[in-house]
Amino acid sequence: MRELLHRVGSCAAIMMIVCLTFSAETLAIGVDKPLADAALEARARAIHKQLRCLVCQNQAIDDSNADLARDLRVLVRERISLGESDQEVLDYVVGRYGDWVLLNPPFNIRTLALWISPVVLLLLGGVFAVVILRRQRNQPEAAPADLTPDEQARLKALLDDERGKS
Amino acid sequence: MRLTHVLPLALFVVVAIALGIGLTLNPRVIPSALIDKPVPEFALPPVDGKPDGLTAADLRTGDVAIVNIFASWCGPCRVEHPLLMEVARSGEVPVHGINYKDLPRNAVAWLNRFGDPYTRIGSDRDGRVSIDWGVYGVPETFVVDRNGRIAYKHVGPMMAEDMHQRILPLVRELQSK
Numbered sequence: 001m002r003e004l005l006h007r008v009g010s011c012a013a014i015m016m017i018v019c020l021t022f023s024a025e026t027l028a029i030g031v032d033k034p035l036a037d038a039a040l041e042a043r044a045r046a047i048h049k050q051l052r053c054l055v056c057q058n059q060a061i062d063d064s065n066a067d068l069a070r071d072l073r074v075l076v077r078e079r080i081s082l083g084e085s086d087q088e089v090l091d092y093v094v095g096r097y098g099d100w101v102l103l104n105p106p107f108n109i110r111t112l113a114l115w116i117s118p119v120v121l122l123l124l125g126g127v128f129a130v131v132i133l134r135r136q137r138n139q140p141e142a143a144p145a146d147l148t149p150d151e152q153a154r155l156k157a158l159l160d161d162e163r164g165k166s
Numbered sequence: 167m168r169l170t171h172v173l174p175l176a177l178f179v180v181v182a183i184a185l186g187i188g189l190t191l192n193p194r195v196i197p198s199a200l201i202d203k204p205v206p207e208f209a210l211p212p213v214d215g216k217p218d219g220l221t222a223a224d225l226r227t228g229d230v231a232i233v234n235i236f237a238s239w240c241g242p243c244r245v246e247h248p249l250l251m252e253v254a255r256s257g258e259v260p261v262h263g264i265n266y267k268d269l270p271r272n273a274v275a276w277l278n279r280f281g282d283p284y285t286r287i288g289s290d291r292d293g294r295v296s297i298d299w300g301v302y303g304v305p306e307t308f309v310v311d312r313n314g315r316i317a318y319k320h321v322g323p324m325m326a327e328d329m330h331q332r333i334l335p336l337v338r339e340l341q342s343k
Contacts, residue, residue, distance in 0.1 A: 099199075
């Protein structure tokens with residue numbers, strides 16, 4: 001019993017350490033100073049989540065530890081508190097780093113393939129499935145082939161045998 | 167061969183080729199949003215101990231220029247440094263520096279130790295001007311044309327072939343215009 005309690009205890013301790021270490025809140029907020037106004041801070045955080053970190057690529061700047069990500073978070077907060085709209089702030093960053101910096105790529109001629117390929121693939125797959133299913137339905141269930149003369153002879157022999165017995 | 171038999175194979179080949187090309191691309195190279203745009207408005211003070219800072223006006227004097235973002239703490243900067251020294255010695259094109267998030271005394275010590283190829287150096291202590299340049303990793307190197315427009319950007323350390331086969335030929339082409 002004591003050993004079990006001990007184990008549960010150390011398990012909980014490890015989980016707490018893991019949670020504290022990897023919680024997004026500690027990573028993002030631990031180093032920066034949030035805006036005093038909660039509404040502005042919420043807008044800044046929402047923008048942070050839309051901007052891709054340029055150093056660690058598949059993270060948003062919101063949860064990146066990179067130096068540049070922190071600088072960009074500060075910059076977004078600054079522009080928000082200057083009274084810029086969300087779109088103006090995004091445009092400011094996109095103007096410097098291009099569409100690439102947006103985690104949600106805009107729909108334009110360069111991203112056309114990205115946006116429409118899922119639809120095209122789904123349609124192609126659908127057409128393919130319909131064609132296959134139609135064809136299977138149109139083919140009537142084939143009648144079993146007639147017995148060969150050999151088989152007929154064996155059948156007759158078996159039947160005669162039965163009749164002979166009764 | 168029926169269409170329904172060929173179609174899946176054809177699709178597979180198309181997707182495989184597209185993904186294959188994707189695999190050969192370098193994800194660290196991000197297309198610059200600033201190519202063919204004027205250099206951002208900026209005015210950077212000199213690094214303490216060096217005479218000249220760098221401003222946007224210095225890049226609109228009618229000369230083609232190379233602008234190199236560097237820092238003393240940046241290892242790859244040392245790799246390309248001899249190439250910048252070589253260009254500076256040749257006098258073919260001015261090389262300007264933006265010293266990114268660096269302590270002035272470290273920057274000066276670095277330049278004293280390895281040589282100073284820069285005509286002017288702007289000190290970007292907080293990295294804000296570099297963000298205006300779309301910098302996301304040092305070293306980065308820009309070619310600015312006669313009208314102060316960004317013509318080319320190289321990300322990461324330049325190798326000899328980058329300098330001799332891309333950057334210097336472009337500089338000569340822009341100078342002849």
